[in-house]
Amino acid sequence: MRPPYAISSEILKLTSSVSEKIGEINAQHLSRPATELRKKNRIKTIQSSLEIEGNSLTEEQITAILENKRVLAPKKDILEVQNAIKVYDSLKTFNPFSLKDLEKAHGILMSGLVENPGKLRTGNVGIIKGSKIEHLPPNGSMVHGLMKNLFAYLKSDDEILLIKSCVFHYEFEFIHPFMDGNGRMGRLWQTLILMKKYPMFEFLPIESLIKIKQQEYYKKLSESDKSGNSTPFIEFMLSIILESLEKVLWTQNQTINSEDRIELFREKMGNHIFGRKDFMMNFKNISSATASRDLKKAVDAGILDKTGDGNLTRYRFLMMNG
CATH class of the missing domain: 1.10.3290.10 (Fido-like domain)
Structure with missing residues (x-):
């Protein structure tokens, strides 16, 4: 009832x-x-x-x-x-x-x-x-x-x-x-x-x-x-x-800061390859300069693997230790 x-x-x-x-x-x-x-x-x-x-x-x-x-x-x-x-x-x-x-x-x-x-x-x-x-x-x-x-x-x-x-x-x-x-x-x-x-x-x-x-x-x-x-x-x-x-x-x-965005995106992407455009589609309120900065920071920190140049740049998350 x-x-x-x-x-x-x-x-x-x-x-x-x-x-x-x-x-x-x-x-x-x-x-x-x-x-x-x-x-x-x-x-x-x-x-x-x-x-x-x-x-x-x-x-x-x-x-x-x-x-x-x-x-x-x-x-x-x-x-x-x-x-x-x-x-x-x-x-x-x-x-x-x-x-x-x-x-x-x-x-x-x-x-x-x-x-x-x-x-x-x-x-x-x-x-x-x-x-x-x-x-x-x-x-x-x-x-x-x-x-x-x-x-x-x-x-x-x-x-x-x-x-x-x-x-x-x-x-x-x-x-x-x-x-x-x-x-x-x-x-x-x-x-x-x-x-x-x-x-x-x-x-x-x-x-x-x-x-x-x-x-x-x-x-x-x-x-x-x-x-x-x-x-x-x-x-x-x-x-x-x-x-x-x-x-x-x-x-x-x-x-939400650069580290948060990278971590949230890692949870979404897993092991898939992606470009800057995909990252920006996920965080619509950031500029292309901010997206580039986020991705470069993650590459420098050994979180992302980067291949290619310019529009052909692609990224993939590296496996975390432990």
Whole structure:
């Protein structure tokens, strides 16, 4: 059964804008950022998602953990980060349409932090903010059935994936299927659903924007609870996705340098022979002089092999050591 929501004019407008931005990112070959940028975005994502849940570690400390350096911080906070690193590193191995995989991911994310990581709750819980009950999730005995229905909607409904990912995120938080870790799991799983169709979402800074708009995030969850449908939350999440895509277009066009361009092009070309024109077709916003400079630099650094002269100059990437 389809969860309750309505397609508002705002949802239609945002969906169309998001699709346009995805097209722009693909056209400009920015869908897979350079390695350094991917690493920074991953760290930002982990830090933001965990900070929303009260973790105290900074991006610098998370970087240190990634580099196996010693970090002075509460044990629980360090474990949360180590678990999040593991789960994000395994992201591509999970099937977003599988309840078993969701349980497996929760098992990694919450290992050593809760009593039964990876197990759906069977008991009853209440979400308390201050002195009042903010949200009363469904009875524990209903959780398994509700999650099966939610995955059936995700797998089989003909709604567009962008909207389904937002509906899933809201319904997941509403059901609250685990005793703990539901917030970070809901955000992680929406990313995974979107990645299935648009790989660029693996490194999009969605979490950091949610962190900035944390109050609104909870307000929209609450609004959807009160209205009995996820429409307000879908609108909010689509606006966050749109902002993330705009940020990618802006920052990557601003910060991409010669080394980034060469590395991105290596990932695209592999072992194929190419000319300067091919390189410029890939990076439409650079001049021919910049393209020549990039390629010469890569030849001098031993990254590219060059043959021929003038218009007949051809390049091929040399194999990397190790």
